[in-house]
Amino acid sequence: MPVTNSPRTLFDKIWDDHVVERLEDGTCILYIDRHLVHEVTSPQAFEGLRLSGRRVRRPDATVAVVDHNVPTSDRSKPIEEPQSRLQIETLEKNVAEFGVPYFPLRSASQGIVHVVGPEQGISLPGMTIVCGDSHTSTHGALGSLAFGIGTSEVEHVLATQTILQKPAKNMRVSVEGKVGPGVTAKDIMLAIIGRIGTAGGTGHVIEFAGSAIRDLDMAGRMTLCNMSIEGGARAGLVAPDETTFAYVKGRPFAPKGEAFEQACDYWRSLASDEGAYFDTEVTLAAEEIIPSVTWGTSPQDVLPIDGSVPSPSDVADPARAAQIQRALDYMGLEAGQKIAGTPVDVVFIGSCTNSRLEDLRAAADVVRGRHVAENVRAMVVPGSGLVKHAAEAEGLDKVFLDAGFEWREAGCSMCLGMNPDRLTPGQRCASTSNRNFEGRQGPDGRTHLCSPAMAAAAAVTGHLCDVRELVRETV
Amino acid sequence: MDKFTELTAIAAPMPTENIDTDQIIPARFLKTIQRTGLGKSAFAAQRYDADGNEKPDFVLNQEPYRHAEILITYDNLGCGSSREHAPWALLDFGIRCVIAPSFADIFFNNCFKNGILPIPLPREICDELMDDARQGSNSRLTVDLERQVIVRPNGETIAFEVDPFRRHMLLEGLDDIGQTMAHDAEISSFEHRPSRAWVPSITIGTAK
Numbered sequence: 165m166p167v168t169n170s171p172r173t174l175f176d177k178i179w180d181d182h183v184v185e186r187l188e189d190g191t192c193i194l195y196i197d198r199h200l201v202h203e204v205t206s207p208q209a210f211e212g213l214r215l216s217g218r219r220v221r222r223p224d225a226t227v228a229v230v231d232h233n234v235p236t237s238d239r240s241k242p243i244e245e246p247q248s249r250l251q252i253e254t255l256e257k258n259v260a261e262f263g264v265p266y267f268p269l270r271s272a273s274q275g276i277v278h279v280v281g282p283e284q285g286i287s288l289p290g291m292t293i294v295c296g297d298s299h300t301s302t303h304g305a306l307g308s309l310a311f312g313i314g315t316s317e318v319e320h321v322l323a324t325q326t327i328l329q330k331p332a333k334n335m336r337v338s339v340e341g342k343v344g345p346g347v348t349a350k351d352i353m354l355a356i357i358g359r360i361g362t363a364g365g366t367g368h369v370i371e372f373a374g375s376a377i378r379d380l381d382m383a384g385r386m387t388l389c390n391m392s393i394e395g396g397a398r399a400g401l402v403a404p405d406e407t408t409f410a411y412v413k414g415r416p417f418a419p420k421g422e423a424f425e426q427a428c429d430y431w432r433s434l435a436s437d438e439g440a441y442f443d444t445e446v447t448l449a450a451e452e453i454i455p456s457v458t459w460g461t462s463p464q465d466v467l468p469i470d471g472s473v474p475s476p477s478d479v480a481d482p483a484r485a486a487q488i489q490r491a492l493d494y495m496g497l498e499a500g501q502k503i504a505g506t507p508v509d510v511v512f513i514g515s516c517t518n519s520r521l522e523d524l525r526a527a528a529d530v531v532r533g534r535h536v537a538e539n540v541r542a543m544v545v546p547g548s549g550l551v552k553h554a555a556e557a558e559g560l561d562k563v564f565l566d567a568g569f570e571w572r573e574a575g576c577s578m579c580l581g582m583n584p585d586r587l588t589p590g591q592r593c594a595s596t597s598n599r600n601f602e603g604r605q606g607p608d609g610r611t612h613l614c615s616p617a618m619a620a621a622a623a624v625t626g627h628l629c630d631v632r633e634l635v636r637e638t639v
Numbered sequence: 640m641d642k643f644t645e646l647t648a649i650a651a652p653m654p655t656e657n658i659d660t661d662q663i664i665p666a667r668f669l670k671t672i673q674r675t676g677l678g679k680s681a682f683a684a685q686r687y688d689a690d691g692n693e694k695p696d697f698v699l700n701q702e703p704y705r706h707a708e709i710l711i712t713y714d715n716l717g718c719g720s721s722r723e724h725a726p727w728a729l730l731d732f733g734i735r736c737v738i739a740p741s742f743a744d745i746f747f748n749n750c751f752k753n754g755i756l757p758i759p760l761p762r763e764i765c766d767e768l769m770d771d772a773r774q775g776s777n778s779r780l781t782v783d784l785e786r787q788v789i790v791r792p793n794g795e796t797i798a799f800e801v802d803p804f805r806r807h808m809l810l811e812g813l814d815d816i817g818q819t820m821a822h823d824a825e826i827s828s829f830e831h832r833p834s835r836a837w838v839p840s841i842t843i844g845t846a847k
Contacts, residue, residue, distance in 0.1 A: 184829045185822055189804045193822055197838055205722065207672035218816070221826075224840040249672035254672050265841050273843065286841060298721040298745060312745055315674075316752035316814070324819045326826060328804075362657055363715040363741060397716065398744050419839055427837040462657050467780035480650070483713055486658055580666040580720075599719060602660040603684045611683055 169173040171437035173334045173454070174403050178434060182292045184326055191310035193326045197291035197308075200277045201228040201264065202317070203255040204582070205296030211317035219438045220527075223263040227286055228255060230269050231276045232582050236545050236572035239270055241446040248583065249507045261321075275548020276300040278523035282386065283550055285415025287405035289431040294321055299516045301392040301596065304411070305385035307404030307434060309369070312393065313351040331535040332398045333367050333443040336436075341450035346632040349384030349516060350596070350615035352376065352448075353391045354448030356458040359465030360446060365397025368444060371436060373403050376450035379608065382411040383522035390517045391598050394463035403435040423571035455631055458600045458613040459503050460491035467503050467598070469618070469630045494602055495610050496590070504629050506612070510593040511623035512617050513569075515579035518596035523616040524555050527596075530620035530634055536568035537626030538580040543570040543585070545577040571624070581606045594622035641754045642812035646735050647781040648708035650772035651698050658712050660720035660746060664728040666720075671764075677724055686722030699732070703776035709736045711769050713762070717746020736782050740765050751805045754812065756784060758799045761768045767791070784810060 187548070199222075206228070213219070220226060233248040235241075242552070243249040252269065267274045276542040278299050281287035287303040294300060296318040303310035313327065323523040336403055337356055364462075370392050375495065380388065387404045392400030402408075409428050412418050419427045444601035454468045467473070471605065473492070476485035492499060497506070513519070513527050526545065536542045544550035544564050552574055555561060561571045578585040579597035587593055587609025596619050597604075600611035612628060621631040668680040674779060691782040693700040699707065699718050709727070716739040719724060726749045729737070735755055740762040742750075750757040760768070767841040771778050771792055801809075810817060831834075 185825050187804070190803070191802075191804050193819060193825070194828070204669050208674050208723075209795070216816075222844055227841055246669075251670055251672060288839075291838070296721060296723075300718065300721075311719035313747035314726075314745060314752060320816050320819065324821060324823075325814050325821075325830075328819065332766055362718055363743070366715070366741060366744060393719075396715065396743060409796055417839055417841055420835055422835060423839075433644065463661075475653065483654060483656065491830075514731060542663050558711060576822070582666045582669060598661075599717060601659045603665050607665070607684060608690075619793065 172437040173440040185447050197227045198293040198297035199321050203230045203251045204232040205315050207254045208315050218263040218323045220322045226264045228259045228264050229267040229277050232576045234575040235482040236575045236577045268451050271547045278514045278545030285418030296395045302386050302390040304389035304400040311399040330370040335368035335370045336442040338447045340374040343450045347452040348615040349387040351456045353388045354466045355453045357395045357463050362464040363396040365395040365578050368397050369399045370397045383520040404431040443612040473497050473501050506628045508594045508622050509591040512578040512595040512621050513619050514545030515597035517598045518616050521554050527616040527620040528560045528594040531567045534565050534624040536623050542623040545572045548574045594619045640812050642808040645783045649703050650709035650780045651704040651707035652769045653712045654773040656713040657715045660725035668731040676729045677728035681732045682730040712739045714740045716742050723749045726750050732846040734794045
């Protein structure tokens with residue numbers, strides 16, 4: 165382990181504390197504290213273990229849940245799609261055979277893996293956390309080094325509880341000041357991705373810092389870190405602070421009593437040192453960020469809601485111009501048109517980005533006393549069974565149902581359309597999810613990423629619009 | 640995993656940035672519990688129309704590119720989802736080498752685990768190779784991992800960098816689990832460090 169007195173970043177400290185061994189060429193055997201497993205990217209990994217006669221090294225550091233493929237409608241019925249059913253049954257067989265703790269489909273705690281991990285206190289500050297899913301970066305909100313891996317690496321972690329990696333570069337994105345009303349963590353993150361681009365963070369771990377980040381609650385920090393991957397970064401981090409500790413305290417799998425206090429002392433020591441070196445620094449002014457949506461087919465295609473869609477003639481590079489034209493064609497938009505006023509067919513509030521209780525409250529605040537516009541299908545898919553239950557205890561389900569929303573069971577749902585929740589070709593969706601790629605929410609579906617409040621505003625007006633105008637009306 | 644030593648093959652030009660893994664293999668094909676069989680679904684949205692017929696304008700539906708073993712693209716190849724189904728689909732289609740100005744980290748990593756060599760090269764060089772690729776079947780590229788060069792059809796060579804550990808694994812066709820397991824003693828000793836006492840265990844049956 166490198167012993168050094170020079171100032172270190174939050175990432176450097178977590179990394180250093182998990183290096184088992186540094187190999188000759190600088191590749192490190194990095195210890196993994198938590199391995200989260202779901203049904204889609206694990207079957208081939210368990211099969212690999214079986215074929216080579218290996219066991220899961222640390223079942224007590226591994227947790228499995230079903231989320232990607234599960235229906236979000238009536239759970240009392242069997243799963244209709246045979247392939248989805250097989251994948252879920254395969255996970256159940258694997259967790260039983262290898263002794264891995266598991267939240268089954270009908271458990272009250274089932275949900276999206278990146279909602280369940282923090283909610284249960286399975287994901288904790290200072291940890292290394294992996295999962296065969298790129299949005300594992302979500303858990304970085306706790307101040308843990310969390311990143312997505314492929315299935316071969318899932319097998320490697322199952323067998324060895326380690327991963328082979330070289331350290332990433334350090335990037336700090338500071339957002340200073342206070343955001344205005346109606347501006348959420350989602351808008352901050354879309355603004356950041358719009359600034360750095362979808363490959364801006366490649367090879368880096370991003371630490372989010374600055375007063376606007378400190379002011380975010382844990383749900384907001386999770387939204388932010390969740391989409392680090394959309395900026396190309398390996399992971400996103402927020403330094404653990406009192407907000408973090410208050411969130412973690414009392415969670416089912418978190419340390420208790422004196423152990424918790426000791427852990428807090430350790431977690432406090434992880435903050436980046438004064439003068440620590442960052443390879444890349446980016447600063448944004450919170451006041452300049454306004455509610456945003458995407459117009460194209462990459463998360464970097466961001467517009468403030470009062471903005472206009474770009475034109476291929478705006479750029480010099482012919483490849484980039486062709487890309488803009490292709491995105492316009494795919495999205496069914498005209499160069500130069502105002503993005504506000506674009507009619508939507510579907511509104512999806514959910515996903516590991518924006519399906520926590522705070523997200524649902526923000527959407528409900530806009531929806532309350534209003535009704536979903538004609539010809540719009542709007543759905544809310546809570547991030548976990550516990551989120552759903554808590555929302556119902558506050559009467560949020562009633563707000564949504566009265567307004568004409570569907571109120572569904574927890575899962576990944578229309579974020580990626582592996583289950584029956586999909587767009588049909590040509591449908592346009594205001595979505596709180598994380599990717600607006602071609603076909604992401606269903607073949608030829610059109611996605612506009614936005615915050616829960618903005619999605620709710622689109623649902624009740626029937627078009628993309630500035631949520632601040634609706635909120636102003638009710639003030 | 641198959642070794643990668645030297646490959647002489649047709650290269651398909653795909654002059655597009657940000658080809659994400661959802662494009663390489665859409666989510667609806669991720670329901671498999673196997674690694675093989677995804678080649679027919681690679682780039683499904685661009686390759687087939689709604690009735691499942693091939694779209695003639697898509698490069699991998701054209702001769703000779705339906706036999707391509709090398710893919711050349713623009714920046715940020717493989718961004719988005721971590722799905723290893725993306726390299727599995729490429730491999731099953733027949734692709735063994737991908738060349739681009741830059742790659743997304745997880746995809747880059749996943750390629751090596753499956754015997755696919757990803758080569759980052761400057762955009763100008765990718766443009767030259769893209770031009771070579773457009774010449775079709777008379778214009779094969781040779782990718783020599785041993786010497787770390789690409790030989791163009793005109794005989795010119797282009798050197799490339801590859802991480803020595805990963806190069807070794809590809810040349811020998813090794814996967815790394817066995818190698819890491821040889822460090823079991825170090826891993827065990829790490830697990831017993833007193834500084835790690837705070838990390839709770841998740842015991843079987845406690846998940847509810």
